[in-house]
Amino acid sequence: MKTKVQLKSYEPIIKTTPENWYDWKWQLRNSLKTLEDFEKHFDLSTNEKEGFQISKNKFKIEVSPYYASLVEKGHFNDPVRQTFMPNSLEGQTGLQEQLDPLGEKNNSPTARVLHRYPDRALFLVTDLCSLYCRYCTRKHFTGKDQAYVKKSEYEQSIDYFKRHSQIKEVLISGGDPLTLSNERIETILKDLYAIPHIELIRIGSRIPATLPMRIDQQLIGIFKKYKPIYLMTHFNHPNEVTYDAAERLEMLVDNGVPVFNQMVLLNGVNNDPALIYALSRRLLHLRVKPYYMFQCDPSRGSDHFRTPVEQSLQIQKKLWGRASGLSLPNLSLDIPSGGGKVGFTPNFLDRVVGNEYQFTGWDGVSEKYISPSQDSVILPHVSELYQSEFKI
Ligand SMILES: *Cc1c(COP(=O)(O)O)cnc(C)c1O
Ligand code: SF4
Numbered sequence: 001m002k003t004k005v006q007l008k009s010y011e012p013i014i015k016t017t018p019e020n021w022y023d024w025k026w027q028l029r030n031s032l033k034t035l036e037d038f039e040k041h042f043d044l045s046t047n048e049k050e051g052f053q054i055s056k057n058k059f060k061i062e063v064s065p066y067y068a069s070l071v072e073k074g075h076f077n078d079p080v081r082q083t084f085m086p087n088s089l090e091g092q093t094g095l096q097e098q099l100d101p102l103g104e105k106n107n108s109p110t111a112r113v114l115h116r117y118p119d120r121a122l123f124l125v126t127d128l129c130s131l132y133c134r135y136c137t138r139k140h141f142t143g144k145d146q147a148y149v150k151k152s153e154y155e156q157s158i159d160y161f162k163r164h165s166q167i168k169e170v171l172i173s174g175g176d177p178l179t180l181s182n183e184r185i186e187t188i189l190k191d192l193y194a195i196p197h198i199e200l201i202r203i204g205s206r207i208p209a210t211l212p213m214r215i216d217q218q219l220i221g222i223f224k225k226y227k228p229i230y231l232m233t234h235f236n237h238p239n240e241v242t243y244d245a246a247e248r249l250e251m252l253v254d255n256g257v258p259v260f261n262q263m264v265l266l267n268g269v270n271n272d273p274a275l276i277y278a279l280s281r282r283l284l285h286l287r288v289k290p291y292y293m294f295q296c297d298p299s300r301g302s303d304h305f306r307t308p309v310e311q312s313l314q315i316q317k318k319l320w321g322r323a324s325g326l327s328l329p330n331l332s333l334d335i336p337s338g339g340g341k342v343g344f345t346p347n348f349l350d351r352v353v354g355n356e357y358q359f360t361g362w363d364g365v366s367e368k369y370i371s372p373s374q375d376s377v378i379l380p381h382v383s384e385l386y387q388s389e390f391k392i
Helices: 024-029 035-041 046-055 079-084 151-163 182-193 217-225 243-254 273-285 309-319 380-386
Strands: 113-117 120-124 169-173 200-204 229-233 259-265 288-295 330-335 340-343 349-353 356-360 366-370
Touching: 035 046, 113 151, 120 151, 151 182, 169 182, 182 200, 182 217, 217 243, 243 259, 259 273, 273 288, 273 309, 288 309, 309 330
Parallel strands: 120 169, 169 200, 200 229, 229 259, 259 288, 288 330
Antiparallel strands: 113 120, 330 340, 349 356, 356 366
């Protein structure tokens, strides 16, 4: 595959045959989990070693050999390393620390379903991930080893979706749903699309970034069979965009799966407009639309990853206008305790006087926009035809 963007190259940290390396189950079997596993491949700092103690019984530690290979050796502050390597900083009590910052437990009508917005809901099919991001927002659920959803909970969830006809989209999430077998994924897609009002399924998965070899031909075949499937992935840094990742993203898109990226702004990892720009250009070229850039949630032990809101806005402002609109993700945060997502954008509005709105654009051009003041017209075809669809 040829690309016009630079892809990250890497040396596998474990020498093995290509058959093994490109077998995702081999990758999971050989994942690094313990301090001893990590010490075989990394010189650990004191903070990192302490991180193993602090994380015990709190948040699982695991990384695939593939993803661990993306670390540039010798830098403790390597961006990829920081996202999976435990650190003593996780033991600090955060400013607004919450185990469940999105208040998800309150929006969970049955175990495994999160229903916060009218026309879409999340279905948490597994709590397993291919790796455990140290800043994970769903630490109250992720990596607790319940693995695949229990039969009774599965049935309750499907029943919930059936009984709520305003739900048009189901977001299959977790954990990482692509850690499940192709057979299980097919069953979930089949059961959901058997419900007449489910129009769209999204799958949320970090696997294209962390274990791209998981995206196999059989899985692609399933996605084609149950179209439309949208894949919502999670790349945070250009160093994650390898040839392997690019190849699997291409397979997805070539086979009709639109791919969107939901990144998290992380202090010391990617909080610089040049990095966001580089990541976005790579993704766009690979036909992945940068969708969200999330402010990091105050989940337990993640304060050292959080960026000041003011800085997040400055980063977005620096990109606005300079970077292609297509490459620009929406900056968004979740209101703690389950308030939901809110977008926040840099301010371009200087003042409002009557119906005159004074704006200064990205490169300093300033002018007023005079807002018309006419009564809005009631469109008859809207009330007749489309209003009923909008009863959400
Ligand atoms: C983010 C989220 C969604 C999806 O939101 P979009 O803005 O449509 O991408 C749905 N449900 C919950 C609970 C969420 O947190
Ligand atoms: S892949 Fe997602 S759910 Fe899993 S640990 Fe990372 S952020 Fe959390």
